[in-house]
Amino acid sequence: MTVRSTLVGKDVGQYELVHGVPVPEAGPDQVVCKVGAIALNPTDWKMVDFSVVPGAVGGHDFAGEVIEVGEGVTRLKKGDRVLGLAIGFNADDMRMGAFTDYAVTYAHGAWKIPDWMSYDEAATYGVGIGTATLALYQTLALPPPVVDDDGKITAKKQKKPVYVLVAGGATATGTIAIQLAKASGLTVVTTCSPQHKDLLLSLGATAIFDYSSPNCAIEIRNYTDDSLQYALDCVTEAGTMKMCYDAIGSAGGRYVGLEPLATHIQYTRRAVRADWVIGRTLSGLPVRLDGAYGRPARPQDREFAEVFFALSEQLIAQGMLKPHPRELRTGGLEALVEGIDDLRKGKVRGKKLVYPLA
Template sequence: MQPTQTALRVGGNGKYKLDSSAKIPVPRPTCVLVRNVAVALNPADAKMVDLSASSGAIGGYDFAGEIVTVGSEVTRDLKIGDRVCGPVFGNNPGNPDCGAFCEYVEVEAQLVLRIPDNMSFEDGAGLGIASATVGMALYHSIGLPMAPVSRGKAQEEFALVYGGSTSCGTLAVQLLVHSGYKVIATCSPKNFPLLKSLRATGVFDYRSPNCASDILKATKNTLGIVLDCITDRTTMKLCYGVMGDKGGKYTSLDPFPIPMHTRSDITPHWVFVLTMFGQAIAMKGAFKRKKRPQDVEFAKKWFVRMQELLDGNVIKPHPIRVIPGGLDAVVEGINELRLGKVSGEKLVVRVAET
């Protein structure tokens, strides 16, 4: 193996730059080293670099590839050559060399998912950070019973996924349906077939002036579980407006606008998934965090269950669109995300095309 690799580093606020002489990490004892085949782009690749850039850090949160080295203290049954995917902490101020946008990435073994034989590297690349985020939101923040290995018994309780056609949204819909909930989702009409194929009970156009009243009618004014995958003033207002008379729990994937917390019978919370990597987060504003060992412990348990669900063919990957050009094309893809041009699909690049 060559001593250096190509990586895409944060070049300051809103910027990335290619580094053709980055060191290849020597994995820590509890980690594995993965040769990346494909990496996926996320809205956070734009948002976090725009709002809290860690200059010089490798970017990227989602990888898929083959294990080339296994750390001496790894206890999981992982071996060289395994096809794996998972999340990493890109744009990391405390460990600048651990992002996904590179040829070789060091990963905590507890956060690795084996890619099923019937799934491509490109599809697997979009699973990692969505799995981590949705798991934390549903089973750690809202506090639902963890998704069972076998399909759960049908129940009368409704759950809303706002932004159902995002990568987190489609995964949340599948997990909630698998657990037996009646799932309501919002998205644009062009993505209705995607959500219906995942067995959502009802799908509504978030732009419709009747969206809120239609959801209230569909849920019989009983909705008490809401996951907001978009999170702004408009989405929070609608989510609060469609929750039933008894209130419930609202969880968002970004800091929610506090003035929009208008109901005392609703408990709001937002999930910052990077706490599962076990370090204090020295970022700006609402993203600054102390260590949260409870999030690390939850992640270990959740990734065991997520692997079982993948092995049981319960989870379908989010639709992807491959951008040609390897790591050189990442900036182009991030600009598409910034401009809101990506809907119902995940952008992926093949690293070998760099």
């Protein structure tokens, strides 16, 4: 019998590494993967601090090799190299999660990677792609990239620039969102600190603005000729939300954040429609979290994911979706808690922490 090690929730703010756990079988529409690398996200500390599920496997981002497919899975097969987006601390299936050497995830949350891509690179994608696609295409309803008859992806040509503001462009979701928007033929303006300017220009941003400038919003509004209609806020604090609201043109538009919204700002402009997304809805199941984070089942998000994750697979293969900058750390599963604490303390900026599993 093959066994695995898992990093599970123990108590509020605490993980526990458990060894000798039997590797679970793949359920319907699931796959089991031997994990080659794990990446961390801010949600990994937020979940254990505020929404821990004792005994459930934590983590979301991984890459590895498929070793078993469940009933109904036809797109993937044993031996496929994949990147994975798992739903860590999953009350509906506590076996699921990325913090393990044998991960279980939904089949639509695993997609193939090119032979030339390492597991270290691939592990950085999952949460960023899931969140960015959900925000840009499901919530803001922006046009997706176009796939021609030969399978080549091309940007839809716009008669005049359609501007999209990505606030927090140097975040892991921001770098993915910039590239997706560019592939869609949109004109991306973004905010970051000066040290990340060259990176974001190389990924497809047209104009960069210093988020620390007191004139940031008016500079964006002037640059877009008062025509900005779409804003994705990858930081989603009161200050960034106000900046986005002030940057959106006089005619109004749409704003989407990644955390519950500051209501004292949300209703200051009637012409701006605001919403926020949580990537856990991509499972199609209810989000069983407390307070504003809880959501009813959204099967439409599951259907959306099946289409757009497959598109992301093509974008990666064609070199149009590059991984977020990463910092490789050693120590495997035993070292994850230290990295999670570094994220909690704000010690990691502009990079994803990645842990290869030997």
